[in-house]
Amino acid sequence: MEYTKLILSKMERNQKEEVQALQDTLHVLGGKWRLPIINSICNGNHRFREIERSIPGITTRMLSRELKEMELNMLIKRTEDRDAEIQVKYESTPYCKSFGPVIEEMIKWGKSHREEIIRNS
Amino acid sequence: MEYTKLILSKMERNQKEEVQALQDTLHVLGGKWRLPIINSICNGNHRFREIERSIPGITTRMLSRELKEMELNMLIKRTEDRDAEIQVKYESTPYCKSFGPVIEEMIKWGKSHREEIIRNS
DNA sequence: GTAACCAGTATAATGGAGTATACCAAACTA
């Protein structure tokens, strides 16, 4: 009886922990602009205005805010170097690449989901 | 030159398609309650009030709305049977299980991200 | 027969993500 309880509460803890982890991931990837920004930077855009122009519809305000939070989450790195040809530069971190498997699975699922929905309608 | 253009535009198309697929997945998993609901149903809760009670903080309105959209997305099935012991029953579909790999990767990433953030602060 | 439980719906309010628009100082450019 006590034993069962223990197992159950451990299971519950794990489930809460897992839902929490999932929501952390969603929070980092979520919102309207995160993925387009990551995509843009990973595709060779490194300056603020460059990224901005590459994403139709985004405002400077949103780009600024998102870049800041993504820097906090260590997904990108901002460097300022007055003597470089590019004074302010945004780059994806190696850590950002750890997203790889997640992104891949999400793309796979999203594509097959779209097909599934179309097939059943 | 024309060749390069072709390749580039194909790359661009694929990227848009991938960002789109990603956002589809995010849309299905996103929001505050989707994951807790999936979790609850997958862990043996099948009646409306049962699910409601198992998720602290959720309102009947939100549960009702989310269940409806999840049914549209074929993640769960609602069955009504006046003569059964449970008249209204919610179940996860086999299709819902296709989330498995995505969810797994997201949990993995979420956990290690939390550790990473804690380590660097 | 009334009290509690079931599966929800209706209406109104709130908060926060995202939008719109204007503005800024510094550098570079013609």
Place this chain on the structure above:
DNA sequence: TAGTTTGGTATACTCCATTATACTGGTTAC
């Protein structure tokens, strides 16, 4: 030296997800 580009900030607004609260009609339990 006037105009443009860069890397942003400031202020106000809008819309939509989520909340809060109340209500309903049917069923089961005592």
